Amino acid sequence: MASASVIDVGRPVARPRSLFSRLRGGLQGTEYAWAIAFCIPYVGVFIAFVIFPVFYGLWLGHSPSLYIELFHDPIYQQTIVNTILYLAIGVNVKMFFALLLSGFFMRKGWWVKGLLMVYVLPWAVPALPTFISIHWMLNTQWGLVNNVLWDMFGIDGPGWLDTSRWLALGSVITTYIWKNMPFWTVILLAGRMAIPQELYEAAEVDGATGIRRFIHVSFPLLANLYLVCTLLSTIFTLGDFNTANFISGGGPALSTHVLATLGIRDAFEIARPQLGVAAVLSSLPLMIPLVVILMHKLRTSDVQL
């Protein structure tokens, strides 16, 4: 019983009991009252703004007929395909390039350090201003992308956002990569920096350099971090509303919605909150395994993320 109270979270091994708790035999009386009091604000926030909306949402979307309606809806079917592509391509391409670029930013030299400062800008600048900027860049007639294509190469650029579903979805995914890659690069860079230099030296003595050093030394050490980052990023991306909403707005002809934007559209534009909640809840078969794996990984492993 006593040992349960000293279990430190994130570190399942029980710590040796400190002098103080030995003297006092754990928290008692006013001490305990204080400890409880310090938790009250957080418990209040958690119950009012997490537990309650979650159960309210589950109740709103509990009717099976909603799901039958959704699965027969061609827009919903397209949305599922879009969401899967968005996650599969967006997350993996982003993480892969972040891994490569984190190696690039390990290089020495003043200009690499300076470039890193510039490189993190997409992440430091708030999302909305840059998304609106990219939306205008992709304008068929007057956008910067087509202007550059025309002025420099004489190519008449396509209508990125309003003609084809695949071009629009590609634009959304590219913007997503632009916005989020810097953050994960910095995380992986920190992971690389934590690898002791001696390991590389030892590997070099054994003849591992260049790509072989990456395969046999860096990657095995980064693999766990990389996996956790990918899973975490998948969950965050599933809930990403802003990118699709501001780049393509779900268009052309509602063909590039993802689950997060479709849920909001159903709930507010066509005023059917139950249907919107059902659209969001239909991602639970993917969400729950991810959450379970991540809860386990983030709690027990030494991945510091």
Added chain:
Amino acid sequence: MSATTIQTRRPPNYRRRKWAVEAAALLLGVVIAIWTLAPIYNMVMVALESHNDVFSTNIFPADPSAYSFWIVFTEGYWYLEYFWHQYENSLYIGFWTVFLTLWVGSMVSYSIGRMRIRHGWLLTNAALLTYLVPAAFLAIPFYRMMQTYGLGNNVWSIIAVEVTFATPYAIFIFQQYGRSIPLELDEAARIDGASPIQVYFKIYLPLMAPALVAVGTYALLLAWNEYLYQFLLLSNKRSMTVPVALAQFLNSDESPWNYMMATAIVYAIPPVVIYYMFRGRMTAGLTMGGVKG
């Protein structure tokens, strides 16, 4: 003689290869810079153009002027009627989000990490779970809930959301950082007769200052970045925030792109400045905590 043999052990074209690698790195650097800066360049370029030049095939502003910024500052366009009021709303939300996140987060972390409350792990798991639930997925029930409470068009409903989603990160960082502070300090103070609340204010908070700065910056950036809840809950022109007003521009029939971009830049400057000011601390915090989207 022996010196030369040692040198020639390296491949003869070693230097040339080194230069080739350096040149390739430089080339990659240029590509990265263009990729990163293009949307930001576009933002600045459009903001410096006049209304007619926006609708042209220019790659560079033909006649750059700061006129659009002047319009934004003086609220000289009907969409910008309440610009400063909306900016104030954003600042107000940012300030209270930071303050409440630090307050709620540090109290609960103190209780779990320092006072070692029984079943504290349950609270940490609750935080972890909140961290893993995408905020956008709770928007619909949250909106209805706030309408029932009569908190529609009230900035406090937004502050509640931001605090809810910033606190889990705060709890991680505080717990991680708290482990580096020896527990003996608390014990010594307690034996000298300090109450838990005195230890919290006089020992815990001062020693946690670096973590408080990192989490505070994070909470501010989160509040500044958030759009969906602000869009759903704030529809009144006087209660809305800058991003909601910006998005309204986008949906209007004739969008004054140069004013929009100027507004966007004015809105983006504070977080960028704060981010670069506390970059070192943030990066240290990031490797520990990670940030939601």
